[in-house]
Amino acid sequence: MEITLKSPAEIEGMRVAGRLAAQVLEMIKPHVKAGVSTLQLDEIMQDYIENEQHAISACLGYHGYPRCTCISVNEEVCHGIPSPARHLHPGDIVNIDVTVIKDGFHGDTSMMFIIGGTTTTMARNLCHCAQESLYAGIKAVGPGRNLTAVGAAISKIVRPYGFSIVRDYCGHGIGRGFHEDPQVLHYPNDASVILEPGMTFTIEPMINGGTYKCKVNNKNGWTVTTRDKLPSAQYEHTILITEDGVEVLTLREGENFPRYLRTRQ
Ligand code: MF3
Ligand code: CO
Ligand code: CO
Numbered sequence: 223m224e225i226t227l228k229s230p231a232e233i234e235g236m237r238v239a240g241r242l243a244a245q246v247l248e249m250i251k252p253h254v255k256a257g258v259s260t261l262q263l264d265e266i267m268q269d270y271i272e273n274e275q276h277a278i279s280a281c282l283g284y285h286g287y288p289r290c291t292c293i294s295v296n297e298e299v300c301h302g303i304p305s306p307a308r309h310l311h312p313g314d315i316v317n318i319d320v321t322v323i324k325d326g327f328h329g330d331t332s333m334m335f336i337i338g339g340t341t342t343t344m345a346r347n348l349c350h351c352a353q354e355s356l357y358a359g360i361k362a363v364g365p366g367r368n369l370t371a372v373g374a375a376i377s378k379i380v381r382p383y384g385f386s387i388v389r390d391y392c393g394h395g396i397g398r399g400f401h402e403d404p405q406v407l408h409y410p411n412d413a414s415v416i417l418e419p420g421m422t423f424t425i426e427p428m429i430n431g432g433t434y435k436c437k438v439n440n441k442n443g444w445t446v447t448t449r450d451k452l453p454s455a456q457y458e459h460t461i462l463i464t465e466d467g468v469e470v471l472t473l474r475e476g477e478n479f480p481r482y483l484r485t486r487q
Pocket of ligand 1: 321
């Protein structure tokens with residue numbers, strides 16, 4: 223396993239890519255409402271990425287993936303393929319996952335939207351739990367810390383809710399590559415990696431309302447759903463290990479979390 227340490231110039235490239243990915247989510251927010259199809263949302267984001275940001279989607283064509291973004295609704299865990307037939311309804315919970323490439327560097331981030339602002343108690347709690355667990359994972363990392371702290375911190379948040387943590391998909395190193403080493407496990411584990419300044423990776427916990435077990439759609443080969451059809455929620459950020467802590471490269475405007483955290487021990 224080889225983890226690349228980014229140079230100052232590469233870190234600047236990662237900051238730019240991360241900012242662009244976050245801006246796609248900021249831009250799409252007012253469009254995510256009842257009646258719109260997930261394909262319409264994807265097309266708005268593709269136009270923005272290509273024609274405003276002069277960037278490209280990392281997903282389009284990735285191992286044959288057919289669209290620009292992943293949009294996963296309710297029981298869909300991840301890799302929902304935007305479709306003209308999937309219209310959003312009040313109470314749906316929707317994850318939009320965007321990965322852009324700018325000047326060779328990747329920025330990868332996702333967030334949840336609640337259509338119409340209200341949903342079931344379980345779905346609302348899932349969204350909240352997924353975001354809190356991402357934040358706990360970010361607070362757990364820094365130079366000299368062990369990557370195993372991420373899964374421990376996430377699990378500490380999720381356990382009291384009674385929800386489960388998806389095991390089949392994980393966070394990942396990111397840079398010039400979309401999915402680099404290390405794998406970032408979101409559940410308790412002993413995959414020891416001592417973190418160093420210059421490492422960039424994602425944390426992207428997927429939290430299920432019922433069983434952690436998942437199933438890949440056997441018609442399209444991509445879309446992952448929960449086995450029990452109960453809802454799932456996910457948040458994702460791309461982060462940088464700094465000399466004294468962590469920097470969130472995909473922080474959104476108005477997001478209630480610091481960009482820089484001092485976490486060195
Ligand atoms: N953005 C996803 C991740 O967080 C990967 C999507 S790959 C795709 O790693 F091909 F499905 F788009
Ligand atoms: Co990712
Ligand atoms: Co992603």
